[in-house]
Amino acid sequence: MLGYAMAIAVQIGIIMILTISVNLQYGFTGLINFGVVAFYAVGAYASALLAIAGVPVPLALLAAALIGALAAIPLGAVAVRLRAEYLAIVTLGFAEVVRLVAQNERWLTGGSSGLGGIPRPTGDWPAPFDALGYVALTGFVLLIVILVIRRIVASPYGRILQAIRDNLEAVGAIGKNANRFKLQILAIGGGIAAEAGALQAHYIGYVSPEQMVSHQTFIAWMAMIIGGAGRLAGSVIGAAVVMLLFEGSRFMRDVLPGVSEVEMASIRLALVGLALILFTVYRPQGLAGDYNSR
Amino acid sequence: MILSAERIVVTFDGFRAVDDASLAVEEGAIAGLVGPNGAGKSSLFGAIAGSLRATSGRVVLEGHDISRDPDFMRARRGLARTFQVPREFSHLTVVENLSAAVPGQAGERLGSLFFRPGAVRADERRVAERVAEVIEVVGLRAVADLAAGRLSGGQRKLLELGRALLTEPRILLLDEPFGGVNPVLIEQLIGILRGLSARGITLLVVEHNLGALSQLADTLHVMDRGRIIASGPPAEVLADPEVQSAYLGTIAP
Numbered sequence: 001m002l003g004y005a006m007a008i009a010v011q012i013g014i015i016m017i018l019t020i021s022v023n024l025q026y027g028f029t030g031l032i033n034f035g036v037v038a039f040y041a042v043g044a045y046a047s048a049l050l051a052i053a054g055v056p057v058p059l060a061l062l063a064a065a066l067i068g069a070l071a072a073i074p075l076g077a078v079a080v081r082l083r084a085e086y087l088a089i090v091t092l093g094f095a096e097v098v099r100l101v102a103q104n105e106r107w108l109t110g111g112s113s114g115l116g117g118i119p120r121p122t123g124d125w126p127a128p129f130d131a132l133g134y135v136a137l138t139g140f141v142l143l144i145v146i147l148v149i150r151r152i153v154a155s156p157y158g159r160i161l162q163a164i165r166d167n168l169e170a171v172g173a174i175g176k177n178a179n180r181f182k183l184q185i186l187a188i189g190g191g192i193a194a195e196a197g198a199l200q201a202h203y204i205g206y207v208s209p210e211q212m213v214s215h216q217t218f219i220a221w222m223a224m225i226i227g228g229a230g231r232l233a234g235s236v237i238g239a240a241v242v243m244l245l246f247e248g249s250r251f252m253r254d255v256l257p258g259v260s261e262v263e264m265a266s267i268r269l270a271l272v273g274l275a276l277i278l279f280t281v282y283r284p285q286g287l288a289g290d291y292n293s294r
Numbered sequence: 295m296i297l298s299a300e301r302i303v304v305t306f307d308g309f310r311a312v313d314d315a316s317l318a319v320e321e322g323a324i325a326g327l328v329g330p331n332g333a334g335k336s337s338l339f340g341a342i343a344g345s346l347r348a349t350s351g352r353v354v355l356e357g358h359d360i361s362r363d364p365d366f367m368r369a370r371r372g373l374a375r376t377f378q379v380p381r382e383f384s385h386l387t388v389v390e391n392l393s394a395a396v397p398g399q400a401g402e403r404l405g406s407l408f409f410r411p412g413a414v415r416a417d418e419r420r421v422a423e424r425v426a427e428v429i430e431v432v433g434l435r436a437v438a439d440l441a442a443g444r445l446s447g448g449q450r451k452l453l454e455l456g457r458a459l460l461t462e463p464r465i466l467l468l469d470e471p472f473g474g475v476n477p478v479l480i481e482q483l484i485g486i487l488r489g490l491s492a493r494g495i496t497l498l499v500v501e502h503n504l505g506a507l508s509q510l511a512d513t514l515h516v517m518d519r520g521r522i523i524a525s526g527p528p529a530e531v532l533a534d535p536e537v538q539s540a541y542l543g544t545i546a547p
Contacts, residue, residue: 152404155407155414156414156421160394167381170382170454170457172364172369173369173381174366175461176394230385
């Protein structure tokens with residue numbers, strides 16, 4: 001049971017990090033990135049490949065964030081000029097491109113069979129401590145992400161981000177280069193999503209293209225909406241709620257004995273969808289209250 | 295000449311909204327740009343401010359050709375503007391809206407944010423002082439901490455004016471500053487604009503309300519169907535038969 005709880009804790013931490021990435025981009029800056037899973041994938045593969053090649057895991061984790069940020073630059077160079085809805089489509093396409101590259105570039109990614117044998121930094125530790133250690137590592141990364149993002153959003157820099165979200169054209173009129181801020185936010189958001197992917201890769205010990213589907217993106221989007229867009233605390237709360245709904249619904253197994261495993265997976269997804277609908281109807285500002293509630 | 299727009303053409307899907315219009319504004323002037331609905335005033339204005347791309351023509355600000363500069367570069371060179379429908383940052387407070395407009399802030403650079411926190415704090419004090427001055431000029435102290443989305447229409451116009459002032463403009467372009475504003479506030483606005491002019495800021499005002507504008511402007515440019523049809527002192531321009539027919543065509547019963 002402790003092992004299960006630790007595993008859930010790691011997953012919750014990873015989704016919290018991914019949700020903060022979405023929130024920084026959409027909640028604070030108004031950038032609709034439907035392709036965060038692409039950066040999650042880049043981080044997962046980058047960190048996995050480096051660690052397999054013998055780079056110490058802490059360094060690989062750091063490098064994953066950097067590579068994730070760099071991956072956003074070519075995308076951003078094209079996409080920052082686009083209006084919000086077009087950016088959404090381009091990022092969705094970008095995620096598909098990354099997934100297809102992972103699937104087809106066998107020499108690098110192992111193709112559809114993926115990469116195995118990714119070292120876990122706490123792998124050699126005795127029984128309860130390996131899991132506990134990884135929870136602590138995830139918590140530590142989450143804490144750093146929260147501190148960095150809080151510094152960014154609660155600053156003159158963050159003021160411009162929210163100005164971009166509220167009224168892009170007026171940002172140019174007051175002499176600020178909105179494209180610079182947007183590009184930097186896509187990069188920072190990419191780096192954070194990559195970090196989430198890297199943590200996942202070292203935890204499971206295995207990466208494959210089938211983990212890199214838009215399902216991951218939309219879990220983070222749901223968590224942001226349920227928690228409250230434009231509120232950092234909202235991402236933490238929202239991610240916990242969504243993951244607990246997902247995991248908690250496993251126990252519906254006992255209530256619905258006649259349902260097959262495959263059907264069960266769909267039912268759980270439907271349940272989370274229902275929760276999202278109820279939230280947008282009855283509490284559109286999210287649990288923490290979003291930027292509209294000031 | 296602080297600003298000149300030379301032979302500007304703006305086309306939308308083949309329609310020439312601005313058709314070879316030229317206009318020059320003298321330093322220190324209060325210039326008005328008037329004309330009936332659909333004359334192309336806002337398009338010409340957008341082409342000057344850089345929010346619209348002109349199909350052809352040149353915009354020169356203090357001797358620099360700024361035709362290829364994006365809007366934010368024009369603003370940094372001293373050309374500030376307001377919008378016909380105010381574009382406030384609705385979820386930021388009045389103070390935050392104004393603070394965002396102060397140029398050259400250390401806290402807007404990521405490097406300084408993490409590695410020079412002392413410089414960021416010091417710069418925030420400078421920003422707060424500048425904002426405190428301007429909030430008095432535009433008379434929004436009472437609503438300083440209110441989200442801008444909750445302001446009245448007139449207050450939003452004042453907020454935009456304040457934001458434009460904080461960019462330290464040499465010339466201020468105002469798009470229908472009196473539109474939808476109550477008469478008391480119009481008087482207040484005229485007072486504020488005269489004060490800015492006295493401080494050496496050149497004004498170019500697009501306006502529908504000829505009454506308010508002729509009280510204020512020392513030069514009028516009249517636009518009709520994409521062209522400037524007359525320029526000069528208000529009394530002279532309004533006596534021009536071509537101008538009268540352009541206006542009579544639209545306001546006659």
